Amino acid sequence: MNALHGLRSTIRGQIWLPGEPDFDTARRPWNLAVEQPVEAVVEAADAGDVAALVRHARAAGLTITAQPNGHGATGRTAGTILLRTRRLDTLQVDPATRRARVGAGVPSGRVQAAAAPHGLTGLPGSSPVVSVAGVALGGGLSWFGRAHGWAADSVTAFDVVDADGRERHITADTEPDLFWALRGGGGSFAIVTALELALHPAPSLYGGRVLWRAEHAPAVLDAYRGITAIAPHTLTVWLDLLHFPGAAPMVAIDVTYLGDPNEARELLGPLDRLPSPLSDSRQPMSVAELGSITAEPTDPSAGSSHAELLTTLDDAAAKALLDEPVEPLLSVQLRHLDGALARPSNSPHGPLTEPYALYMFGLPTDPARAEAVTAKQRALADALPTSGRKPFTLLNPSESISDAFSPNVxxxxxxxxxxxxxxxxxxxNFPVEG
Structure with a gap:
């Protein structure tokens, strides 16, 4: 405990210790269903503060878990100092070189807002509040992954604090092994304080969600299979089977297209031949508005997830998806992959050759409901043609790196x-030690 109290003479940022006001709020993960026990919480003022913390921890025999805001937490934090990096919020966009320098605490929505006026984009996922650094450390499945690969593939350098408390600039040339590991292997190797990444042209974007009653799910899924079978790499289409509390079940198609809206409408023509939807938000949009498509929560909440990679979406798989109601799950999502994600990648994941990702999500409102959600996820996964591995970025707290990577990796x-x-x-969050 003396070593923990010594933090106050070491760190310029904010510190919370057990029993102090707001300690429980400070240690809270994004997923409120995860209990996150820690010895202390430190919010670093800057990279120098991170380095000072690491040197202090090394001398005192302490362990550090780094999280900007708690996405991806697994609860494997007992005995650690939880490092919050939210205040490492530098953001510089250079439109001439199509590069961005992004602090570890910067959410993807801020990068998108800064890049959009220059006709550029990063590689964001569905949520604008997840940190870019966290996405990169997990590999990162983006709306534009089919066009540009893993989000980690676009990282050109990392600023880190190593285990000796030194601030270092890491590239493929200076530290090839460490650079490789950080591009999708997690946060076991160093604390990332900032990263540099390539931005990509996005002069025009078309996107949105189309929503139907669940009775039309077979026709929607059939159209989805046809569209994704011939989709160019600039088109990304996700299918969602939805059952929100207090509402009737529904089916949705979420879409982005990096190109002319008229081309997008032609590619998505099969959707317009389906029964009239409940709503249709597809329109030309800015890359800064991507978070509006799925409208995921932007505040912490409880959830239970399970992901798989599908080797095919044939008739048998389609039947298994629709055979039973989604309930007790909130959503069952299919993400079309392929494209640049299947190309060689200098990252732990390597090429992602499975054509679809399945992501199942439920609300564990009580122990019985939590058990029912988990059972439903397991049953649906068992009924589908899965490859046996999952994207690291979509692992749930019960899983490990061995569920994402080969034994050699x-x-x-x-x-x-x-x-x-x-x-x-x-x-x-997912230690490589096991």
């Missing part, structure tokens, strides 16, 4: 961990 990540953090100063 896991062995390489563990070797990099031993060389760069032999004293286990850093503990990631």
């Amino acid at each position: 896991v062995a390489r990540l563990r070797d990099i961990k031993r060389r760069h953090d032999p004293h286990h100063i850093f503990r990631a």
